[in-house]
Amino acid sequence: MQQDIIDWFETEGRDLPWRQPGFTPWGSLVSEFMLQQTPVARVIPRLNDWLKRWPTPAALAASPAGDAVRAWDNLGYPRRALWLHACAVAIVDKHNGEVPSDVDQLLELPGVGPYTARAIAVFAFGAHEPVVDTNIRRVIARHTLGNADQGPPRTSQDLADMSALLPSPELSPAFNAGMMELGALVCTAKKPQCEKCPISGTCAWKNAGYPDHVGAKKNVQKKYEGSDRQARGAVMAVLRAADNTVTSTELEECWPDSAQLGRAVSGLLRDGLIELVADDSYQLPA
DNA sequence: CATACGTGGGT
DNA sequence: TACCCAAGTAT
Numbered sequence: 001m002q003q004d005i006i007d008w009f010e011t012e013g014r015d016l017p018w019r020q021p022g023f024t025p026w027g028s029l030v031s032e033f034m035l036q037q038t039p040v041a042r043v044i045p046r047l048n049d050w051l052k053r054w055p056t057p058a059a060l061a062a063s064p065a066g067d068a069v070r071a072w073d074n075l076g077y078p079r080r081a082l083w084l085h086a087c088a089v090a091i092v093d094k095h096n097g098e099v100p101s102d103v104d105q106l107l108e109l110p111g112v113g114p115y116t117a118r119a120i121a122v123f124a125f126g127a128h129e130p131v132v133d134t135n136i137r138r139v140i141a142r143h144t145l146g147n148a149d150q151g152p153p154r155t156s157q158d159l160a161d162m163s164a165l166l167p168s169p170e171l172s173p174a175f176n177a178g179m180m181e182l183g184a185l186v187c188t189a190k191k192p193q194c195e196k197c198p199i200s201g202t203c204a205w206k207n208a209g210y211p212d213h214v215g216a217k218k219n220v221q222k223k224y225e226g227s228d229r230q231a232r233g234a235v236m237a238v239l240r241a242a243d244n245t246v247t248s249t250e251l252e253e254c255w256p257d258s259a260q261l262g263r264a265v266s267g268l269l270r271d272g273l274i275e276l277v278a279d280d281s282y283q284l285p286a
Numbered sequence: 287c288a289t290a291c292g293t294g295g296g297t
Numbered sequence: 298t299a300c301c302c303a304a305g306t307a308t
Contacts, residue, residue: 035304042294076292083306113306133304152288153305180304189302190297219288221301233292
């Protein structure tokens, strides 16, 4: 089964930037941040621009955090930009400017969790670790557990499930990447392409006749239209577009509900995504 | 452990 | 149109 995944990945895997020979660990770190909850197609152009401007952790650490937030543009979840900048600073201060290869050291970096730490360790440094993302959880749910989808994350169990499947250490990166790619291209959330799947013959879910999902279901996303999150996004868009500071009066034009706008602004201040400057004005962090 | 956190494309 | 989903993390 492991070799089937690896063989399939070699012929059918996409030629993505972070899979190019010579792609740096810093490039891997940046790409993994951008890929968190964000489609590949939206990441690629922004990643290229980012690495051209900030090819090393030291380069990013030398820029103001607000520059990172502005360059993040509309990728979404802008605190990732703040965390990425903080990562660059920490890497310069504590790791001599080099991205650490150790999972525990990676986990100490801001915005780096169980997925990102192992993805960097495995894909940038060839470590023998289980990488668990939503694609891999779905493939395991179907092929191994015989369930229709992955349900909510159970990090400890998910890591154990993937660990049990890992091949020999030298094959670990290709297997992890192949499982992820299989979930992204073939074993998709909607309309899986089982006829293209290299392991469909041993798929517990397929062989059971595609039964309905059993157990806890994925948490449903709340509506975005009219939400506090959308209000925050509107404020951030105004700040990104501004050359310098923005007054509270100008912010009132971007969102009709003043109570909601107030929550958005105070939340963004608390998160460090915006700063209050003198005379009732705001700016991106310096 | 459930929830907050952006944004846009596909169906 | 409305809903689903996308290489998660922090609290």
